[in-house]
Amino acid sequence: MSSPIRTRIAPSPTGFLHLGTARTALYSWAYARHFGGQFILRIEDTDVARSTQESVDQILQSMHWLGLTYDEGPVFQMQRLQRYHEVVEQMIAAGTAYRCWCTPAELEAMREQQKARGEKTRYDGRWRPAPGKVLPAPPVGVKPVVRFANPPHGVVSWDDLVKGPISISNEEIDDLIILRPPPDDAPAGSLGIPTYNFAVVVDDWDMRITHVFRGDEHINNTPWQINLYRALGAAIPQFGHCPIILGDDGLKLSKRRGAVSVTAYEEAGYLPEAMLNYLARLGWSHGDDELFSADQMVQWFDGSHLAKSPAQWDPAKLAWVNAHYIKQADDQRLANLVQQQLRTRGVLIERDAKLVSQCALFKDRCATTVELADWVEIYHRAPTPNADERATHVTEAVLPALRALRERLGDCEWTKEGIAGALKQTLADHGIKMPALAMPLRLLVCGRVQTPSVDAVLALFTREEALRRLRDV
Numbered sequence: 001m002s003s004p005i006r007t008r009i010a011p012s013p014t015g016f017l018h019l020g021t022a023r024t025a026l027y028s029w030a031y032a033r034h035f036g037g038q039f040i041l042r043i044e045d046t047d048v049a050r051s052t053q054e055s056v057d058q059i060l061q062s063m064h065w066l067g068l069t070y071d072e073g074p075v076f077q078m079q080r081l082q083r084y085h086e087v088v089e090q091m092i093a094a095g096t097a098y099r100c101w102c103t104p105a106e107l108e109a110m111r112e113q114q115k116a117r118g119e120k121t122r123y124d125g126r127w128r129p130a131p132g133k134v135l136p137a138p139p140v141g142v143k144p145v146v147r148f149a150n151p152p153h154g155v156v157s158w159d160d161l162v163k164g165p166i167s168i169s170n171e172e173i174d175d176l177i178i179l180r181p182p183p184d185d186a187p188a189g190s191l192g193i194p195t196y197n198f199a200v201v202v203d204d205w206d207m208r209i210t211h212v213f214r215g216d217e218h219i220n221n222t223p224w225q226i227n228l229y230r231a232l233g234a235a236i237p238q239f240g241h242c243p244i245i246l247g248d249d250g251l252k253l254s255k256r257r258g259a260v261s262v263t264a265y266e267e268a269g270y271l272p273e274a275m276l277n278y279l280a281r282l283g284w285s286h287g288d289d290e291l292f293s294a295d296q297m298v299q300w301f302d303g304s305h306l307a308k309s310p311a312q313w314d315p316a317k318l319a320w321v322n323a324h325y326i327k328q329a330d331d332q333r334l335a336n337l338v339q340q341q342l343r344t345r346g347v348l349i350e351r352d353a354k355l356v357s358q359c360a361l362f363k364d365r366c367a368t369t370v371e372l373a374d375w376v377e378i379y380h381r382a383p384t385p386n387a388d389e390r391a392t393h394v395t396e397a398v399l400p401a402l403r404a405l406r407e408r409l410g411d412c413e414w415t416k417e418g419i420a421g422a423l424k425q426t427l428a429d430h431g432i433k434m435p436a437l438a439m440p441l442r443l444l445v446c447g448r449v450q451t452p453s454v455d456a457v458l459a460l461f462t463r464e465e466a467l468r469r470l471r472d473v
Contacts, residue, residue, distance in 0.1 A: 006211075019245055027280075043074045045078050067276070098147055148177075150174060158238075210237055218241060282313070323366065323367040334372060401436075408425060445470065
């Protein structure tokens with residue numbers, strides 16, 4: 001690489017950090033880390049009416065949870081308004097931008113006339129200076145916008161890291177607005193607000209961004225931005241436009257349709273390493289590898305092998321990946337997460353050796369820490385067995401064996417081995433098989449008829465609690 005790699009992620013704080021942006025952040029982070037570069041977080045908050053501090057906090061929380069550490073930032077666009085104005089004035093002086101006094105009514109009439117003639121609707125350049133052109137006097141009481149003097153002819157081309165070569169004619173794009181005046185109710189002296197396409201170019205220029213990964217909905221913005229870079233004499237980053245993520249219904253996953261925040265997955269019991277692994281595979285591959293760490297991704301991610309087709313969100317696949325990481329997770333870490341999950345349910349427990357052992361016993365059965373908390377909760381809330389299940393399993397035939405087992409459990413050594421001995425002796429005395437005794441025992445003590453080995457499950461109760469739950473047999 002001829003210059004240090006610098007990538008960025010630039011979410012808008014008008015809502016939560018959604019999955020598509022999280023995936024773009026992951027690719028940008030991994031690319032910078034792979035080449036020993038820097039990764040920058042920028043908050044694009046120029047949509048003042050819709051931007052909120054709550055969204056900023058959620059974005060920062062999501063980045064922290066995912067472990068996508070950034071080297072610079074967060075940088076806020078609204079703190080850079082003076083810089084945008086400086087660049088605008090320089091462009092006006094250079095003739096690459098100009099003020100336009102068209103009113104909304106004039107622009108609407110322009111569009112309607114173009115439609116009537118069967119033409120593409122676009123700004124007609126009436127306020128664009130040109131040799132020999134005489135412009136009218138600016139109308140009184142109208143605040144001008146500033147437009148970019150886009151080249152009228154030629155082609156904008158770039159070699160996209162994902163899509164390959166792309167070319168768009170300058171005749172397809174018009175003189176976009178790069179700066180709007182402050183609203184009428186803004187305090188005196190307020191600065192105008194830059195538009196997205198202009199602010200992003202100035203930001204990437206100032207931040208020396210070399211590579212931009214983003215969603216392919218931005219492809220149509222790229223020609224304007226490349227022309228702006230050229231007008232400013234700035235280096236043009238390499239672009240990689242990643243296809244959208246489809247929901248499990250085959251439609252675009254978006255903030256307005258079916259998407260949920262990254263933090264919602266944290267609350268739903270997913271581990272960050274599982275989310276990163278799954279997001280990475282939604283549009284990128286390394287051979288047939290399905291499961292890999294963030295360090296492995298950094299080692300492998302060089303910008304190649306990015307898919308050109310949309311990926312489809314698959315909740316079942318994500319659950320499978322998460323189950324893998326839960327099985328691999330440290331039991332103390334799982335105990336901490338389960339304690340937090342139970343706290344949201346009003347179950348306040350200590351992190352102790354017994355909780356760690358409970359997590360170790362049940363984690364192989366769980367796809368999320370929510371499911372793991374469901375299992376652990378049986379130790380802290382006595383069940384109320386379903387009447388039909390109780391009638392099915394706690395029969396008159398098995399009651400004598402259950403009562404005899406209760407007596408033995410009161411005297412045996414309270415270990416897995418001691419409980420196993422009490423079970424074995426009870427089965428022998430009453431001439432029954434393990435399922436006939438274990439299923440009603442599980443139902444009464446745990447509230448469910450399927451668990452891991454019943455002696456292991458019982459050993460993690462206190463003797464007193466287990467006997468209390470058997471007192472009515």
